[in-house]
Amino acid sequence: MSRYWSDLVNQLTPYVPGEQPQGDRLIKLNTNESPYQPSPAVLTAIAAVSGDSLRLYPDPESTALKRAFAQRNGLLPEQVFIGNGSDEVLAHVFQALLKHDQPVCFPDISYSFYPVWCELYGISHRDVPVANDFTIDPTAYPTDNGGIIIPNPNAPTGVLMGLDVIRSLLRASCDSVVVIDEAYIDFGGESAVQLIDQFDNLLVVQTLSKSRALAGLRVGVAMGSVELIEGLERVKNSFNSYPLDIVAQRAALASLADEEYFQQSCQRVVASREFVCRELTTMGFDVLPSAANFVFASHSRRAARGLFAELRERGIIVRYFDKPRIDNYLRISIGTEAQCDALLLALRALLKLKR
Numbered sequence: 001m002s003r004y005w006s007d008l009v010n011q012l013t014p015y016v017p018g019e020q021p022q023g024d025r026l027i028k029l030n031t032n033e034s035p036y037q038p039s040p041a042v043l044t045a046i047a048a049v050s051g052d053s054l055r056l057y058p059d060p061e062s063t064a065l066k067r068a069f070a071q072r073n074g075l076l077p078e079q080v081f082i083g084n085g086s087d088e089v090l091a092h093v094f095q096a097l098l099k100h101d102q103p104v105c106f107p108d109i110s111y112s113f114y115p116v117w118c119e120l121y122g123i124s125h126r127d128v129p130v131a132n133d134f135t136i137d138p139t140a141y142p143t144d145n146g147g148i149i150i151p152n153p154n155a156p157t158g159v160l161m162g163l164d165v166i167r168s169l170l171r172a173s174c175d176s177v178v179v180i181d182e183a184y185i186d187f188g189g190e191s192a193v194q195l196i197d198q199f200d201n202l203l204v205v206q207t208l209s210k211s212r213a214l215a216g217l218r219v220g221v222a223m224g225s226v227e228l229i230e231g232l233e234r235v236k237n238s239f240n241s242y243p244l245d246i247v248a249q250r251a252a253l254a255s256l257a258d259e260e261y262f263q264q265s266c267q268r269v270v271a272s273r274e275f276v277c278r279e280l281t282t283m284g285f286d287v288l289p290s291a292a293n294f295v296f297a298s299h300s301r302r303a304a305r306g307l308f309a310e311l312r313e314r315g316i317i318v319r320y321f322d323k324p325r326i327d328n329y330l331r332i333s334i335g336t337e338a339q340c341d342a343l344l345l346a347l348r349a350l351l352k353l354k355r
């Protein structure tokens with residue numbers, strides 16, 4: 001609290017990101033980053049940025065990048081919005097498209113930044129319970145809403161929602177914007193981008209932070225009808241005209257151009273995820289079916305909070321959420337094969353299992 005702060009700032013409860021330990025030799029499985037490096041083409045593009053191009057402001061519209069996303073997704077460049085990480089894109093989405101008289105709806109278990117943006121922008125929200133198996137029930141969403149936002153696959157559960165569910169949400173809420181946050185879609189889901197032509201109230205948000213191993217670069221994207229994108233541009237150009245620096249624009253472009261590397265690293269993560277799911281299940285964990293680059297698991301004999309702390313003592317950081325319905329689950333990001341092996345070995349020791 002400070003008398004120099006606005007009333008709003010005095011009341012805010014900011015989002016707390018997962019720990020980013022500095023300099024420790026820890027196995028970091030807590031923030032769903034890629035365990036692999038980005039495409040070598042990205043590093044070449046970064047090295048090729050000249051001093052002269054750094055002297056100038058970057059292209060405020062990220063034109064080349066918009067074109068590349070548009071081409072990849074069968075859209076017009078005017079249907080693409082680019083921001084400094086999908087967190088920034090989502091913040092603009094809340095302000096531009098989800099601030100209305102009715103509350104915005106999102107699952108009771110979902111990305112914990114959503115309620116923070118609601119508080120920041122003065123948006124009321126309604127938490128819609130996920131089913132007992134953590135799936136999304138489209139009929140649970142009221143049709144008179146100020147908008148709907150759902151991560152798909154959901155975070156932190158990893159549970160995937162099919163396009164049929166998304167279609168019913170879009171049809172039932174045709175007067176409000178339905179946002180599908182596809183931060184993890186490349187690890188096994190079908191993107192809703194293909195529905196954009198049929199539904200002008202659909203906005204799909206993606207990131208280069210996870211499947212393209214560029215969390216450190218901060219590039220996010222939204223795709224939707226020209227009308228929705230124009231709304232986002234209006235907020236962006238009233239906030240920061242240059243959200244993406246020249247390095248990020250060039251590197252993101254290089255990443256999009258290397259489809260083969262992208263596919264290979266996604267497949268590697270998916271193979272490790274399936275292995276980890278199988279092994280955890282044999283250890284007595286209940287593992288939710290995951291279409292993401294993390295798993296969400298609970299153990300009948302051992303409390304998640306204790307396991308989280310004991311893994312930390314052994315140099316392995318995973319994520320624990322002290323929240324209703326999920327306080328006995330661990331969210332574990334998929335690491336390299338060696339990191340996954342180390343995790344499984346540590347858990348076997350903590351559970352006093354042989355092998």
Ligand SMILES: Cc1ncc(COP(=O)(O)O)c(C=O)c1O
Binds near residue numbers: 084087151207209220
């Ligand atoms: C569901 C979801 N959406 C969005 C983001 C933000 O990603 P970024 O800002 O790195 O693009 C995250 C990050 O963990 C996430 O889990």
